[in-house]
Amino acid sequence: METNQINELTSTLHVIRGGVDHLNTTVADHGTELGRLRQDLDGVRRQQLQRGLARPANPGEISDDCARHIAAVVIAGAVRSGRFDGPVKDHLLGVARDVLGAEAKSALTTSDLPLPVQYAGEVVELVAQYGAARRYGTVYPLGSGTVKLPRLKTDPAFGLVAASASIGEKSPQVEFVTFTTSKWGGLVRIPAELDADSVVAIGQFIARYAARQLAKIEDTVFFAADGTGNYDSLEGLVKNVATNNKLSAMASTKTHYSDASLVNWRSLRGVVDAAVLARGAYYCHPSFEQQLAGFNSSGDHPYNANGLQGATLDGFPIRWVDALPAYSASVNTSKVFVLFGDASYQYLGVRGGVNLATSYEAGFTTDEILVRVLERFTIGLMATGAVAGLQTAAS
Numbered sequence: 001m002e003t004n005q006i007n008e009l010t011s012t013l014h015v016i017r018g019g020v021d022h023l024n025t026t027v028a029d030h031g032t033e034l035g036r037l038r039q040d041l042d043g044v045r046r047q048q049l050q051r052g053l054a055r056p057a058n059p060g061e062i063s064d065d066c067a068r069h070i071a072a073v074v075i076a077g078a079v080r081s082g083r084f085d086g087p088v089k090d091h092l093l094g095v096a097r098d099v100l101g102a103e104a105k106s107a108l109t110t111s112d113l114p115l116p117v118q119y120a121g122e123v124v125e126l127v128a129q130y131g132a133a134r135r136y137g138t139v140y141p142l143g144s145g146t147v148k149l150p151r152l153k154t155d156p157a158f159g160l161v162a163a164s165a166s167i168g169e170k171s172p173q174v175e176f177v178t179f180t181t182s183k184w185g186g187l188v189r190i191p192a193e194l195d196a197d198s199v200v201a202i203g204q205f206i207a208r209y210a211a212r213q214l215a216k217i218e219d220t221v222f223f224a225a226d227g228t229g230n231y232d233s234l235e236g237l238v239k240n241v242a243t244n245n246k247l248s249a250m251a252s253t254k255t256h257y258s259d260a261s262l263v264n265w266r267s268l269r270g271v272v273d274a275a276v277l278a279r280g281a282y283y284c285h286p287s288f289e290q291q292l293a294g295f296n297s298s299g300d301h302p303y304n305a306n307g308l309q310g311a312t313l314d315g316f317p318i319r320w321v322d323a324l325p326a327y328s329a330s331v332n333t334s335k336v337f338v339l340f341g342d343a344s345y346q347y348l349g350v351r352g353g354v355n356l357a358t359s360y361e362a363g364f365t366t367d368e369i370l371v372r373v374l375e376r377f378t379i380g381l382m383a384t385g386a387v388a389g390l391q392t393a394a395s
Helices: 002-054 064-080 086-101 118-129 196-224 235-244 262-270 274-281 286-294
Strands: 138-141 146-154 171-180 182-191 247-249 281-284 303-307 310-313 314-322 336-341 344-358 370-380 387-389
Touching: 064 118, 064 196, 064 344, 118 196, 171 344, 171 370, 182 196, 196 235, 196 370, 235 336, 235 387, 247 262, 262 336, 262 387, 281 303, 286 303, 286 310, 286 314, 303 336
Parallel strands: 138 344, 247 387, 281 314
Antiparallel strands: 146 171, 182 370, 281 336, 303 310, 310 314, 336 387, 344 370
16 A cells, blocks of 8 residues: 555545534533533423422411522622531532522622512511501602601691682692601521522511511611601600690699599590591500500490401591500609500501522621611601590609
């Protein structure tokens, strides 16, 4: 065989070998890619299965999907802090990736993963279940940090107009109520020993705890804020009725809540504007039930604990509010402890939704993960004659 033919065959053999090696490499790459696709497909199937089995939220709970999302945000923050390593890290990171639908990177921060609108709404609805402010007040979304809303100051009455006589101007006067949002919140502590099987339970715990605490501070500010720096100078309804002189004061020496008579409770209905009576209700701490039950004597039964709309006094609803003063036989001078009126005229101005963020460093000494829960809101009374308060004597 000639040299040229040998060289040509050798060259062809090299080309064939190169093609075979490239083919082997391509097949191996395809196998790796196929493995990744199978993992992604398994993740999608798990997500679809979870969504298909997801039950609607029970009263006092959020949905399982929402709970998984909250827990996944916590996991992402904990992984970023370096809390986990080895198989535990990979396992939890896989859970977070499946739930969040994103690659969890070492540079990931919880600010990259805000609660979606539908999930933030679930937490807010949970706050409303626990709190009285959102149930009885008017929730007003604020488009900016400071908003001014007009409040009617004087309401000129119409009257007789004689034939061919000029009609005098009847212009109402308004004043503005300024809503400047304040930041409220706190920390939720959870154990650092997270497990993939406890994802839903952790999410439910965080949501319920946060919702209860947010409802508590909303109610406290809405009803009981005293205008001091502890409440960013805001005045709740208890303080507002005193500021606006919408009070029914008990007689001299009647300095105990237990001194309040049925006449005292009824007197509140003459202090508010008459238009409020159609939707008026009493607001007091649940512990006053014992005093109200004591008004049912001598054949007169004004208190009904089992009305169609709940407890009533003379047919007016009684709304139990934990943030108001509890029943006491001790001396409490010049204290407002019962309200009557329409609390829907008190606005709860909210800015944005509930914000969650996590930190492991802050709980380093106790080996805990801290979840920071924040909300921005403020309050404002839109009608000064809408609510009145029963006040004990000064001495």
